Amino acid sequence: MSDKLVTITVDDKEISAPAGSYLLPVCLENDIYIPNLCYLEGMETPPASCRLCLVEIEGRPGPQVSCRCLIEDGMVVKTNSEEILKLRQIAFRLLVSTNDGSCKSCISNRSCELQQIAKFLHQPLRTKRLRHIDRAYPPLIDDHPYLVYEPKKCLLCGRCVYVCNNIEKGYKLSFAQRGMDTIVSFFGSDLDPASAFCKECFACTEVCPVGSLSSKEKWKAFVDGLK
Amino acid sequence: MKSNKSPEEYLKEHADEARAAVTALKNSSNPVIYVGAATCGRAAGALETIAGFETALEENGITAEIRKVGCLGHCYAEPLVIIQNPGFPPLLYQKIGAGEAGILVRSFLKDGSDPCYEYLIGALEADENFPTLMDYPRYLYEKRVVMAHCGLIDPAEIDHYLAVGGYESLASGLKKGSEWVLEEVKSANLRGRGGAGFPAGRKWEIARQVEAEEKLLICNGDEGDPGAYMDRTLLESNPHQVLEGLALAALAVGAEKALLYIRAEYPLAVKVMESAISQAESKNLLGANILGSDFSLAVSVFQGSGAFVCGEETALIESLSGRRGMPKLRPPYPAVSGFAGRPTIINNVKTLSTVPSIIKNGAAWFLDIGTPDSPGTAIFSVVGEVEYPGLVEVPMGVTLEHLVVDVCGGIKNGKELKAVQIGGPSGGCLPASLMDTIIDFDSLRSVGAMMGSGGLVVMNEDTCMVEVARYFTDFTQGESCGKCTFCRIGTRHLREILHSITIGEGLPGDINDLTEISEAVVAGSLCSLGKTAPNPVLTTLRFFRDEYVAHVEGKCCPARMCRTLTAFYIDLEACARGCDACVACCPTESIFTTSNRKKAIDQEKCVKCGECVYACPPEYDAVRRVSPPELIPDQGVEPLPENEKEESEA
Ligand SMILES: Cc1cc2nc3c(=O)[nH]c(=O)nc-3n(C[C@H](O)[C@H](O)[C@H](O)COP(=O)(O)O)c2cc1C
Ligand code: SF4
Ligand code: SF4
Numbered sequence A: 001m002s003d004k005l006v007t008i009t010v011d012d013k014e015i016s017a018p019a020g021s022y023l024l025p026v027c028l029e030n031d032i033y034i035p036n037l038c039y040l041e042g043m044e045t046p047p048a049s050c051r052l053c054l055v056e057i058e059g060r061p062g063p064q065v066s067c068r069c070l071i072e073d074g075m076v077v078k079t080n081s082e083e084i085l086k087l088r089q090i091a092f093r094l095l096v097s098t099n100d101g102s103c104k105s106c107i108s109n110r111s112c113e114l115q116q117i118a119k120f121l122h123q124p125l126r127t128k129r130l131r132h133i134d135r136a137y138p139p140l141i142d143d144h145p146y147l148v149y150e151p152k153k154c155l156l157c158g159r160c161v162y163v164c165n166n167i168e169k170g171y172k173l174s175f176a177q178r179g180m181d182t183i184v185s186f187f188g189s190d191l192d193p194a195s196a197f198c199k200e201c202f203a204c205t206e207v208c209p210v211g212s213l214s215s216k217e218k219w220k221a222f223v224d225g226l227k
Numbered sequence B: 001m002k003s004n005k006s007p008e009e010y011l012k013e014h015a016d017e018a019r020a021a022v023t024a025l026k027n028s029s030n031p032v033i034y035v036g037a038a039t040c041g042r043a044a045g046a047l048e049t050i051a052g053f054e055t056a057l058e059e060n061g062i063t064a065e066i067r068k069v070g071c072l073g074h075c076y077a078e079p080l081v082i083i084q085n086p087g088f089p090p091l092l093y094q095k096i097g098a099g100e101a102g103i104l105v106r107s108f109l110k111d112g113s114d115p116c117y118e119y120l121i122g123a124l125e126a127d128e129n130f131p132t133l134m135d136y137p138r139y140l141y142e143k144r145v146v147m148a149h150c151g152l153i154d155p156a157e158i159d160h161y162l163a164v165g166g167y168e169s170l171a172s173g174l175k176k177g178s179e180w181v182l183e184e185v186k187s188a189n190l191r192g193r194g195g196a197g198f199p200a201g202r203k204w205e206i207a208r209q210v211e212a213e214e215k216l217l218i219c220n221g222d223e224g225d226p227g228a229y230m231d232r233t234l235l236e237s238n239p240h241q242v243l244e245g246l247a248l249a250a251l252a253v254g255a256e257k258a259l260l261y262i263r264a265e266y267p268l269a270v271k272v273m274e275s276a277i278s279q280a281e282s283k284n285l286l287g288a289n290i291l292g293s294d295f296s297l298a299v300s301v302f303q304g305s306g307a308f309v310c311g312e313e314t315a316l317i318e319s320l321s322g323r324r325g326m327p328k329l330r331p332p333y334p335a336v337s338g339f340a341g342r343p344t345i346i347n348n349v350k351t352l353s354t355v356p357s358i359i360k361n362g363a364a365w366f367l368d369i370g371t372p373d374s375p376g377t378a379i380f381s382v383v384g385e386v387e388y389p390g391l392v393e394v395p396m397g398v399t400l401e402h403l404v405v406d407v408c409g410g411i412k413n414g415k416e417l418k419a420v421q422i423g424g425p426s427g428g429c430l431p432a433s434l435m436d437t438i439i440d441f442d443s444l445r446s447v448g449a450m451m452g453s454g455g456l457v458v459m460n461e462d463t464c465m466v467e468v469a470r471y472f473t474d475f476t477q478g479e480s481c482g483k484c485t486f487c488r489i490g491t492r493h494l495r496e497i498l499h500s501i502t503i504g505e506g507l508p509g510d511i512n513d514l515t516e517i518s519e520a521v522v523a524g525s526l527c528s529l530g531k532t533a534p535n536p537v538l539t540t541l542r543f544f545r546d547e548y549v550a551h552v553e554g555k556c557c558p559a560r561m562c563r564t565l566t567a568f569y570i571d572l573e574a575c576a577r578g579c580d581a582c583v584a585c586c587p588t589e590s591i592f593t594t595s596n597r598k599k600a601i602d603q604e605k606c607v608k609c610g611e612c613v614y615a616c617p618p619e620y621d622a623v624r625r626v627s628p629p630e631l632i633p634d635q636g637v638e639p640l641p642e643n644e645k646e647e648s649e650a
């Protein structure tokens, strides 16, 4: 990033921002909301995996992910064309078609980003438009001493994996399996001594947009509270 | 260590030695037996064939040399054997098992009288006493550039490659300089054979222009398409051609390190390549100061561990770096920043294998083959319902019809061509009416298919296109890396919907949903796996929509392939009284004798395997297949009463 400002037009609004910034955060800072899940501030090369942040950019073929698009002077962006709205809705429906569990009994009810995106897109959290796809995992994986993971809620945005891998001494969360079986994994039971570090960290649980990854202690307290 | 000898002079010493050795083998007073023993040949029993020859030679006291060669591409005829018997032209034989090997040794090598015409395909050289290969349409229509020496030279010996002019292109490239090599490949407009068709020269130029301490060249031998094996064949049959192409590419790019990324499921290819590398190094054709020049190239083999998506270039680099094989968004392109941030050129095995011939014969020669926008040849692995499946190399620009009918002998068993699936699992299904489509990168793309890696499945009238779409989607959804939403979940929905349709549970909105989801997956996916995965669905929807409608609305499979939607019955008019031919073939014992001593099928027990169709003697041909199952006519079938059964058995 440099100090030089460039001017872009987003949905007819003119915005100035430092050259070399990514489009998504620039829009967000200027009150133009674009749904997003996998982006985190400060990422050097965002993974661009959730595909919710697609926008149209004049002169470029097809929809573009705004989280990985470097702004250029004179760029003209549309975040709400018919095609973009449709793609977002489909992406959202795909995500919720694989999710299980009720909001009422979820630890992140009301702070959940998926609920916020649903509201923005006027989409229900349970889709009737698509068949439900059951992920072949138990509702809860709790073999980590300090963390619990609810795979059927996970959106596989990868934020947790990203932050964990950016902490120097951290215990390394990673993805395992592939396709629809992809899952976030602590890799086995052999968690010491790194897991001692987890006890103090919980960075992953803080970035989880939904209630999929939680501190075991908080999760227990929450579940007890439900009773 | 620069020397004053030119690379060409250096090479000439090796080549002269090699030619002498190969000539000695050609003029050997003893017979030489060449057995096609690439992976495909081995699967057909080539190693047993070799053992058969060894035993027979020993029993008959004959001295002959046995050489393992690569694959000629004629898979329908394997195991293939070429016999060089003094006094005869080299003769090519088909389907030679251990038994036939014994016969050949006794009749042809021992007595010298009978060349066993019953197994003969033809002579490799023109000869008045034998048909030659050129008398066959397959050989006549093929244009062998990349596969010219496959199956004819011993891949385990560098001399065999040197004797046919191998490494001459590298020598002249070293002499004329890297810029010249680059320009030649650029003007030849060689487009990448790994799927996307990006011009190789332009890609090299990008990497060449980047300032970097180190650049890397990678040969992509991941070949994950089910049913495709041309890269494996080239690695196993002519490894030095790959290495020569790799060295020329590295020279043009300015890379001093190269890697062959070969999938671990190809152990023979790995072995052949490793041995080829060390032989080339020992002759200073790879390694430091190649042929006395100041160009050095260190080459090694990396065994990839298997997922289809690891063939995608950014995922391949991740996997090389010891990380999970997941694609990354481009740009940055690997040519600018790839492995460990270094400019990295990734080319397919076929692309690199084409380079030596371009350098040897010139760009103009290459541009003369194929079409202006897609010069050169295309290699396809043709499988399915054709007479002569296998690997074929044809000039770009021929029609699909020519490839399927003229080169591969048309459809088997007198059936009709229905469609071809071209481009691998994410290619497109084209109907018979589009068989005049020209084979090149752009015209295939314009009809919704693609060149892909060159897989071609030929289907006849008994193939259900919804089932075909389901089959390929099942593959791609299972190979999705899981990173991005559209591909991970969208392809799974496509599969679920297609599955429902094929079992008669399609819903009214399904066809629309298939279109909508497919288009979204194409538009929204991160990498080309997702962007192309819906092609089979989109093309079958476009060209065979009525079949989808029949499944969803009529619960009918017009091709009568989807099991749930079909049923078998025996036409009592056609069934022969007292014939039992079908009874034993049924795995669930559903066939019973009727009161008039004909046969009928118990629909409750039938699993619709279709075995009885084949068991019924052709003169009766009494088994019928219908869809939907309700179409079974009421023939008033009564089982034979118990008491009469014993009578008839007695
Ligand atoms: C899912 C997927 C799988 C691929 N598999 C292969 C492969 O097995 N071999 C290959 O050469 N290219 C494969 N590619 C294409 C590569 O990404 C890359 O374009 C190619 O290796 C470049 O070489 P070329 O320019 O010589 O064609 C694949 C691409 C995708 C999207
Ligand atoms: S656990 Fe949460 S942060 Fe991690 S991938 Fe799943 S949804 Fe994203
Ligand atoms: S398109 Fe599929 S294979 Fe490619 S990154 Fe997305 S999930 Fe992975």
Ligand code: FES
Pocket (backbone or CB within 6 Å): A035, A036, A037, A038, A039, A047, A048, A049, A050, A051, A052, A053, A054, A065, A066, A067, A068
């Ligand atoms: S925020 Fe851009 S792809 Fe997820």
